[in-house]
Amino acid sequence: MKKTVPLIITFLAGLYMIVAYFVPHPAVANSAQQMQGWEIIIVAFTLVLGIGNLVQVHYGKVRGRRPGWFHSAALLACLAVMAAIGTVWGVAEGTVYYWLYDNVMAPLSAAMFSLLAFFIASAAYRAFRARNKEATLLLLAAVVIMIGRVPLGPWLWAKLPWVGGHWPHALDQLTQWVMDVPNTAGQRGIKIGAALGAVSMALRMLLGIERSYLTTGGGS
Amino acid sequence: MAVFGIWLGALLTLCIYSFLYRDNPLYKFAEHVYVGISAGYFVAAEVHNVLLPNLIAPLRSDFGHRFYLLVPGLLGVMVFFAFSRRLNWLLRYPLSFVVGMGAGLTVTAMLSADVMAQVQATALPLNSVNNVLLAGGVLATLVYFFFSAEHKGAVGGVAAAGVWYLMIAFGAAFGYTVMARISLLIGRMQFLLGDWLHLLR
Structure with missing residues (x-):
């Protein structure tokens, strides 16, 4: 009961989505679309799990006055204020929620990710050291893309003696070729491989072979 | 209010950048x-x-015809049982x-978009060096x-070419x-030096 019914629900829901892909009848298509709408609603509720976990961890820290409790209190206050303001007064442009997004969340997000620009330099040094053939290819591809895709690159290339004069667009062409041929081939191989892996995992779930998502709670 | 917003954004940005010196309470505060x-x-x-337009509003406006929305609503509420032992x-x-x-x-979408479409795009006429390199690269x-065959001999050679790609x-x-990271940094610098300190024109 505790595991059999969920396994049947998984199988039937998945099977219906596969059937709907091949059966173009409006009744099937409409019901499949309806079910996708249901899924969106349930997924919205699952946000509660993540938020609940976040609150549990940080509330415990505040209650026990553990080191860094002040920061956890700030986190909980920001979460409550943003969620309450957005839920009660709306999320449209011109609201307090929008103002907080523009002046707190967006600057923090941009600053946090731009911080990586400093650390990526040392990471690049470690990754790009030309120790073998493969690392050299990685280095060359990254350098060609970084130089070729910014205005400074072609400008510097044109200033190079002899090469710049004879082949002024060679850097642009090389960058485009790297993107179109070897990069596309590599990305495509990864995409096909990952898709085949995802499909086989999905089939394992539908057939009840993979059950790790049912580990919550006991029972059989 | 606009000036206050710029000051707030600038101070929080500086709090984040203080991490460049070392981990400190200001950074931790901004992070939290x-x-x-x-x-x-x-x-x-x-x-x-999601919830208002797809669940609550339809149920409130036309419960008689939309009562079936109680099913996803009920399933959604069942998520809360995660907190009960x-x-x-x-x-x-x-x-x-x-x-x-x-x-x-996943089965249908990935098979059509990420497998069939990609294979179709790769099945090019082998009449140019680029097409040969592209098709050969995908194969390699x-x-x-x-992993069902050991990477030795011819298979090993092709797999090595695959690693190069x-x-x-x-x-x-x-x-x-x-x-992308550097362009974000440029954006932040433009904000700090332009919008906040008015040093840029």
């Missing part, structure tokens, strides 16, 4: 504010963009529905991911990541 604000943002966004197994019902839907959609990359793809991806 970021997590809290982001979580709150998603809660309100989900309520207004005795009844947390009930979480499996909404989870199994979501997993089943996701798996069904796939051979590298094929992968390295070029990773290099290009890394190059783009570096550029």
Whole structure:
């Protein structure tokens, strides 16, 4: 009961989505679309799990006055204020929620990710050291893309003696070729491989072979 | 209010950049504010963009014809059982529905978009060096991911060529990541020196 019914629900829901892909009848298509709408609603509720976990961890820290409790209190206050303001007064442009997004969340997000620009330099040094053939290819591809895709690159290339004069667009062409041929081939191989892996995992779930998502709670 | 917003954004940006010196309470504070604000943002966004238009508003306006929406609503509420020690197994019902839907959609969508479409785009006439390199590259990359045969001899050689293609793809991806981060940094610097300090014209 505790595991059999969920396994049947998984199988039937998945099977219906596969059937709907091949059966173009409006009744099937409409019901499949309806079910996708249901899924969106349930997924919205699952946000509660993540938020609940976040609150549990940080509330415990505040209650026990553990080191860094002040920061956890700030986190909980920001979460409550943003969620309450957005839920009660709306999320449209011109609201307090929008103002907080523009002046707190967006600057923090941009600053946090731009911080990586400093650390990526040392990471690049470690990754790009030309120790073998493969690392050299990685280095060359990254350098060609970084130089070729910014205005400074072609400008510097044109200033190079002899090469710049004879082949002024060679850097642009090389960058485009790297993107179109070897990069596309590599990305495509990864995409096909990952898709085949995802499909086989999905089939394992539908057939009840993979059950790790049912580990919550006991029972059989 | 606009000036206050700029000052707030600038001070929080400086708090984040203080990490360049070393981990410190100002950075930790800004980091926690970021997590809290982001979580709150998603809660309100989900309520207004998903739950209100797809569940609450239809049920309130036309319950007689839309009563079937109680099913996803009920399954959604069952998610809350995750916090009960005795009844947390009930979480499996909404989870199994979501997993089943996701798996069904994955089978069809991925097979058509990420396998068939990609194979179709790769099946080019082998009448130019670029086409040969592209088709051969995809094949070599796939051979590298094929673990049912030992990577020795001819298979090993093709798999090694696949690694070269992968390295070029990773290099290009890394190059783009570096550029994206640097463009974000430029944006922040323009904000600090232009909008905040008015040093840029």
